[in-house]
Amino acid sequence: MAVLVFSPGYAAPLPGHVFRPDKFRLAFEMLLKDGTVSRGDVAAPAKISKRDLLLAHTPAWTRKCLSGRFTAADSAAAEMKITKVVIRSHFLHAGGTVKAVELSLENGLGINCGGGSHHARADRGAGFCLVNDLALAARNAQKEYGVKKVMIVDLDVHQGDGTASIFRGDRSVFTFSVHQSDIYPEKKERSSLDVELPRGATGAAYLRALRRALPKALDRFKPGLVLYLAGADVCRGDLLGGLRLSPADLRRRDACV
Ligand SMILES: [Zn+2]
Structure with missing residues (x-):
């Protein structure tokens, strides 16, 4: 039974940045190594659609995220250079939290070995966060599961x-x-x-x-x-x-x- 969500894509490289995305992979490998989880416990993130993004974000920010066309001001607000690789990785993190919530509603517990983008605003990124996975997963649970x-x-x-x-x-x-x-x-x-x-x-x-x-x-x-x-x-x-x-x-x- 899957309880943990992870993707190797969580670790989009941010060379020289204080935020180390490889920490997600390192934590995941540690959990596998010490036997806390086995491969059979691991699920892949849910796919994030435009409709999902709109649950937590404005149409304008959703458009930017999907097109990958960010301005220098967008990167400055997020305090990191937002590339297409970076935004794709943030979609995976958000999909991970959505999936973990789905697992928890089915089995009582679901864990995303990533996510936590709690600074992301409805209309912009902030503090290394681009897609507010918590907001998106909460609203998805309400809409799709009647929570x-x-x-x-x-x-x-x-x-x-x-x-x-x-x-x-x-x-x-x-x-x-x-x-x-x-x-x-x-x-x-x-x-x-x-x-x-x-x-x-x-x-x-x-x-x-x-x-x-x-x-x-x-x-x-x-x-x-x-x-x-x-x-x-x-x-x-x-x-x-x-x-x-x-x-x-x-x-x-x-x-x-
Ligand atoms: Zn923090």
């Missing part, structure tokens, strides 16, 4: 500002973000619930804040589906983040969710 209420639990060290802006005013999707207060994005959006932590926060402080907020939010909202962005950049020593979680804290965090 009424979706909660997005975003525990990346950065706020899920793109996701929050896409679902602003949509009471059928609850956006929950725990993030560091003094890093990108400089201007935060308002999620359904934001929990901010200061630079240098320890694993104990992080877990206390999470355990205080998440169970209450789940009880109150009662989602039919939860999408969990298990960002690893909360770990001590991350290049872009300033929190101090250990690998053991990360395991506790994931177990808590």
Whole structure:
């Protein structure tokens, strides 16, 4: 039974960039090597169509993504050079999250070994993110599977500002973000619930804040589906983040969710 979604195409090269897309392949290979998953557990991403993109993005941004004709300003906003290879890779990541949600609705659990493009806005890319896979997969679950209420639990060290802006005013999707207060994005959006932590926060402080907020939010909202962005950049020593979680804290965090 497939539980994990992966594609070798997740790793579109971004030479010299701080964002290392090969991390997805390295994580996948590690899971295979230590026996956490076998080849039989792995599914390919769903194909992303224009209709899918329009679930989360404006017609203008959808057109750009499909034609591959981006301007220098588009690349500047996304903070990376957007090539056709790069956008194709981002389609695969988005298709991976859509597929993982489909697996979870069939079997109770689905994991995308990629995705997490939570800074992508409806009308543009931002912060290395081009297609908001979480928004797209949440709306696809509502449209194709009749899921009424979706909660997005975003525990990346950065706020899920793109996701929050896409679902602003949509009471059928609850956006929950725990993030560091003094890093990108400089201007935060308002999620359904934001929990901010200061630079240098320890694993104990992080877990206390999470355990205080998440169970209450789940009880109150009662989602039919939860999408969990298990960002690893909360770990001590991350290049872009300033929190101090250990690998053991990360395991506790994931177990808590
Ligand atoms: Zn991040």
